[in-house]
Amino acid sequence: MVQPTRxxxxxxxxxxxxxxxxxxxxxxxxxxxxxxxxxxxxxxxTEAIRELNYKPNMMxxxxxxxxxxxxxxxxxxxxxxxxxDFLAGVFxxxxxxxxxxxxxxxxxxxxxxxxxxxxxxxSGVGGIILAPPLGxxxxxxxxxxxxxxxxxVVGATARGAISVGIDNRAAAYDMTRYLIELGHRRLGFILxxxxxxxxxxxxxxxxxxxxxxxxxxxxVVQGDFSYASGLVAGEQLLDATNPPTAVFAxxxxxxxxxxxxxxxxxxxxxxxxxxxGFDDSTAxxxxxxPLTTIRQPVQELAxxxxxxxxxxxxxxxxxxxxxxxxxxxxHELIERESTERPSRPD
Numbered sequence: 152m153v154q155p156t157r158x159x160x161x162x163x164x165x166x167x168x169x170x171x172x173x174x175x176x177x178x179x180x181x182x183x184x185x186x187x188x189x190x191x192x193x194x195x196x197t198e199a200i201r202e203l204n205y206k207p208n209m210m211x212x213x214x215x216x217x218x219x220x221x222x223x224x225x226x227x228x229x230x231x232x233x234x235x236d237f238l239a240g241v242f243x244x245x246x247x248x249x250x251x252x253x254x255x256x257x258x259x260x261x262x263x264x265x266x267x268x269x270x271x272x273x274s275g276v277g278g279i280i281l282a283p284p285l286g287x288x289x290x291x292x293x294x295x296x297x298x299x300x301x302x303x304v305v306g307a308t309a310r311g312a313i314s315v316g317i318d319n320r321a322a323a324y325d326m327t328r329y330l331i332e333l334g335h336r337r338l339g340f341i342l343x344x345x346x347x348x349x350x351x352x353x354x355x356x357x358x359x360x361x362x363x364x365x366x367x368x369x370x371v372v373q374g375d376f377s378y379a380s381g382l383v384a385g386e387q388l389l390d391a392t393n394p395p396t397a398v399f400a401x402x403x404x405x406x407x408x409x410x411x412x413x414x415x416x417x418x419x420x421x422x423x424x425x426x427x428g429f430d431d432s433t434a435x436x437x438x439x440x441p442l443t444t445i446r447q448p449v450q451e452l453a454x455x456x457x458x459x460x461x462x463x464x465x466x467x468x469x470x471x472x473x474x475x476x477x478x479x480x481x482h483e484l485i486e487r488e489s490t491e492r493p494s495r496p497d
Contacts, residue, residue, distance in 0.1 A: 167199045171198070181193050220248070220251065220277060220461060221252075221276045221277055222250055222251070222277065222279065222280060222457065223254075223274075223280070224252050224254050224280050224282065225255045225257075225268065225271070225280070225281050226255075226256055226282035227260055227263065227285060230404045230430075230432070230434075231404075232433045234282065235433060237282050237283075239450050239453075240449065240450030240452065241280065241454070243450070244457040248457075248458075248461055250457070250461060253274060253276055255267060257285075263291070265294055268291055268295065272294070272295070272298045278303070279295050280302070280456055281295075281304045281307075282453075283347070284307070284344060286304025286306060286307030286308075287307045287348060296311065301313070301460055301463045303457065304456075305453060305456050307347075307349075314477035315456040315459070315477065315478045315480070316452065316477060316478075316479060317479060318479055318482065319353050320352045320353070320355045321482070322445045323352070323357050323401075323429070324357070325484050326357075326445055326484060327357045327360035329427075329443075329484060329486075330427065331364045331367060333397070333425070333490065333493070334493050335395075335425060336367050336368065336493075337367075337393065338370075338396075338397050338398075338399065339369070339370045339372070339388040339398040340354065340357050340369060340370070340371045340372075340398075340399050340400075341371075341373075341381060341385075341406075341409070342372070343401035344376050347376075349401075353429065370394075372384045374400070376401065376402050376404065377405070378405065378407065378408045380405060381405030381406065381407065381409055384409070385398070385405075385412035386412055388409070389412060389418075396424065396425060397424070397427070397490070398425070398426050400428050402429045402432075403429065403434040403435045404434055405428070406426050406428030406429075406489075407434050407435075407442070410426050410442075413426070420440055421440065421489050425490045425491060426442065427442065427444060427490060428442045428444040429444060430449060431444045431445065431483075432449065435485075435487070440488035440489045442489045443487045443489050446485050447482055448482075451480055455478060455480065
């Protein structure tokens with residue numbers, strides 16, 4: 152009987168390690184140009200590779216490189232709905248790319264301390280992604296900049312960083328025009344956190360649409376993107392002598408709070424009061440009525456930021472010291488049951 156011929160086994164990384172008298176991990180570090188390998192050890196491994204005519208498996212090498220990617224995700228956003236969507240996008244993208252995530256959360260909605268960020272960097276992360284609003288917190292950005300790590304910010308722009316976001320001004324303009332076209336002429340607007348550029352941009356879009364209409368009266372009150380601030384703002388707006396027929400809140404959490412205030416006052420939404428939000432987070436579809444809102448593709452923003460960050464880390468380029476062109480994703484106005492024409496037009 153003819154025996155099947157056995158296919159010759161190629162030289163493996165284990166063979167190289169045995170020949171050089173080192174561990175397979177050390178061989179992998181040499182192949183991947185790890186600067187932490189001593190010159191003498193690097194020479195031994197390089198000679199063993201030459202003598203055995205070892206050809207590294209590029210697919211395996213790619214997988215090893217992917218496993219070594221460790222990324223810090225820093226966040227402190229007070230909106231649980233927003234962060235749920237953001238982290239879902241980050242985790243999904245990281246999983247598809249075999250990247251390891253290290254999370255750092257600020258306490259009580261505040262940015263993490265300088266020491267906490269330094270500790271994250273010291274843990275060996277190769278890059279950092281800053282969730283809104285931390286891309287605009289100078290102290291956090293400075294620590295990352297001093298470490299000379301690649302960094303991606305979402306919802307903001309920062310010198311030398313990858314920036315991913317939407318056109319907040321245009322999105323707020325679109326929503327305000329929508330309300331005006333429904334026939335609303337008394338509009339309430341709830342601002343977001345005054346320390347975030349998105350708040351000012353959304354107010355700008357609101358004001359542009361109002362100015363174009365010319366026959367609209369407005370009430371603008373301060374919030375901070377939290378549900379609690381939306382409760383206070385909603386009370387302020389509805390306590391007015393001539394309250395608005397429609398309220399546009401700068402995020403869904405605050406809009407949901409306004410709906411709650413209206414219900415406590417036995418007002419029908421949208422029969423007595425139209426309410427709209429911003430983000431299209433889970434909060435927009437988990438209350439009654441579901442919110443008409445601006446869809447900010449939060450998961451896609453997070454995924455895009457992480458993808459670009461990983462690309463930069465793999466290319467091994469140093470963070471640029473000049474402003475980059477921000478990556479701008481599209482927004483969408485989502486119409487649901489929280490809006491209709493005013494019952495008594497002015």
